[in-house]
Amino acid sequence: MDVAALVLRDVHVPASPSFWPPAPGWWVVFAIVALSVAWIAAWRFSVRCRRRRWQHWFDAASEAYSAADRVAAMSERLRRAARRVDPAADRLEGEAWLQFLDGRRGQAFSQGPGRLLMDGGYRRDVPPAELAAATAVARARFLELMGGVR
Template sequence: MALATLVLRDVHVPAAPPLWPPAPGWWLVAGVVLLACAVWAAWAWRRKRRLRTWQRWFDAAQAGPGSAQQVAAMSELLRRAARRVEPQADRLQGEAWLRFLDGNKGTAFSQGPGRLLLEGGYRRDVDAGELQAAAEVARARFLELMAGRR
């Protein structure tokens, strides 16, 4: 009886897996990243759209016929926006109202052009430069209050 000799072969390393298509885990990671990017883009788009809407509200209120009406419209919009931050803020009067509008950012209302909100609605004529300066300060504060920032 003849013994059969077995031919042994060397160990073969399998071929490296191809780079494409990726493994299912990489598809999952890519999906999560794309979903996160889409959610962030939608959030940013909505935020920008809301900001533009608030800016249009304020600008439309400034289209009044007289300067006294413009000051009254600014004050009304600021009071409405203040309720978003503090429900009792729209009931403040005089210096307390101006201090609230100042917040902790400075004195643009209590000592600056924003003082026009106190008596500007009762004046017959308001200087155009003074009205413009007050409108810029009021617009910035209006947008902050609408965004919910004190």
């Protein structure tokens, strides 16, 4: 065969595949990502609703009582929540109870406004500012305990 007799033609590159529609594998990837995002959104929504319910339950315990009754109700709610983390925690007393409530957060109960839980339920007059500070600290710890944070 004579090489000079061969007819040479230009090489034509085929058209590149179009962007749309994607290959079936990409549809599977998109579906997995969409389902994951939907599941995470639903999970976060349920966590937020549960936290709101817990906060409402904590606040409802001390709505129409005297200051001493509010402190006692806070302590009672904290003891109930503590049982979720440690079944023996509700039997702690005094400094051991306050140290348990401190957890890893510092000393908001043993040396801070949460110390009101020790004797606030027995006082005749509790200053409103002291009660508000203790309520804020107790509410935050209550939500942590209900979430399972020791």
